[in-house]
Amino acid sequence: MTTTATDNKVTSPWTVDAQTATTNRNLRETTTKANDTVGVDGFLKLMTAQMQFQDPFEPMDNSQMVAQMAQFSQLAASNDSNNLLATIAQSVSGSRLSDAASWIGKSMLVKSNIAAPDRYGQYAGELTLDKDADALSVDLVDASGGVVKTIDLGARKAGAVSFYWDGLNEAKESIASGALQVKVRGATPSKVATWASIAAVQSPAGGADTQLITALGNYSPSDALRLG
Template identity: 35%
Template sequence: MSFDYNTVQNLGLAGAQQAPSARSELGQEAFLELMVTQLKNQDPLNPMENGEFLSQIAQFSTVTGIEELNSSFSGLSSSISADQGLQAANLVGRTVVVPADAAVLAAGGIVQGEISLPTSTPSLSVTITDSNGALVRRLDLSTQEAGQVPFSWDGLLEDGTYADPGLYQITAEANVGGEIKALATQVR
């Protein structure tokens, strides 16, 4: 039994031929070449409408503009990421204060933070609770003026023993205009 090359090729058994690589993008030059070819080969008795021709040009311009915009945004995104890295590097070795309603207590450690007080108050307190919501410690900061009010928890429970290391919830309340209001806390 003999097989000719065409039979082998039709069965997919012939050596793989390298297909020319297809371009995934249509550049401006290729687009114009296609447009000119289309105009050359159109039916002279039924030519392309002006509106259709202009529509194709406008579509290509729009796609080109979007691609350029996407490229610009990619560059901007890279610049922002690099800038964030540099800003973060500037914070190494410094103490930062971040908005948070929880803090981690290390063994024998302390938790420090600040409260944003919008107006002076005769009564300001910080409450520390464990993961079950049980009261761990209440810090009475008494009368305070408006502004950033610092607080510090020494890690001690109400009975004077050290709290277990872990995550603790921090809430702040103040008497503002005769009403008890919850306030935002920041931790270091």
């Protein structure tokens, strides 16, 4: 083989035929993974290129074809098995139904500006302050916009601040029984969270995450900031 030099560039008289070019392109596409790993798509591309550009006078032997198809089937089955194992692993994670069922009757702290009473008629929640507050208070407001209860929290340091109301007036009479909106005065909290009682557990069809049913709505176990 000879080469010629023109303007410091080296050229070759040899050219790459279409079959070699296609094979090289397929190899480049399948080497994006580790050298010892070829996925299902890469294996199929290689086998298709081999069949497309085989010598018509010396076609692939039938036994070779059967062997390669068997390898492809084994690779596809292995891939399906890995996906199935991943699904099984997810189904037995901390959000599985048997674990979440033990949460029934407990309360969970979730991000929400709506407070619902527990089985004793009590309202509770937590504010997160980024800075100190001199006169912090929480209004619990009903659906009509009326303030049912004002909880005076006074001066508070930055951080988590809890609030609580037993649902009773000064005469010890229950004056609230439904969900109330939490409105904060004297500060702008970075997070408002309330306690919600877990009434039941639901396992949706199709392998979706287990849902915890509360008066505030349905939540995933991962939504719980804290259990109480």
